[in-house]
Amino acid sequence: MRPFGLIDALKGAIGPGLSRPAELQVGALCWREKSGRREYLLVNTLNTRRWIVPKGWPMKGRSLAEAASIEAWEEAGVRGRLGEQPIGSYVYDKLTDTGLPVRCEVQVFPIEVSELADSYPEKRRRDRRWVTREEAMKLLGEPDLKRLIATV
Numbered sequence: 001m002r003p004f005g006l007i008d009a010l011k012g013a014i015g016p017g018l019s020r021p022a023e024l025q026v027g028a029l030c031w032r033e034k035s036g037r038r039e040y041l042l043v044n045t046l047n048t049r050r051w052i053v054p055k056g057w058p059m060k061g062r063s064l065a066e067a068a069s070i071e072a073w074e075e076a077g078v079r080g081r082l083g084e085q086p087i088g089s090y091v092y093d094k095l096t097d098t099g100l101p102v103r104c105e106v107q108v109f110p111i112e113v114s115e116l117a118d119s120y121p122e123k124r125r126r127d128r129r130w131v132t133r134e135e136a137m138k139l140l141g142e143p144d145l146k147r148l149i150a151t152v
Helices: 003-017 064-076 133-139 143-151
Strands: 023-034 037-045 077-082 088-095 101-116 128-132
Touching: 023 064, 023 077, 037 064, 037 133, 064 077, 064 101, 088 143, 128 133, 133 143
Parallel strands: 023 101
Antiparallel strands: 023 037, 037 128, 077 101, 088 101
C-alpha cells in the first residue's frame, strides 16, 4: 500500500457523507414544434461559451418555476407556456470566481415558446440557437442534461 493509502480509502468511504449538498438552481427547457419536429432553444455560457439551457439561482418571493421563466426571458428572450412542475434535473460543477467548483443541481421546467423577442436583457452577452434533439446531443457538454433532453 502506498503512503496515505489508508487515508485515501477512508476519504472514499466516508467522504460522500461529509460533502456539502448541491446548491439549487433553476433552468428552463424552452421548446417548440416546427415542421413536425420538436426543437429546443440553447444559449451559451458567459465565460466558456459552451451550450446550455437558460438557468440561474432561485429568486426570493418567486416560485422555482417563475424563476426559471425569468431566466429564460433574461438569457434567451423567451415567453411562453410554463410548466409548473420540473421535468427533471441535472447536476454539474460550477466554477466560482476563486476557481473552486461548486456542485449545483438544476431543476428544469418546460416552457413551450410562444414568443421569441428580438431585444432582451442578455442579448449582447449570449448567443441562442434552436436545435433538434440530435443536435443538442452533439452540442451539450453536461451528460446529465443530455440524458434529460433525450427522455423528453
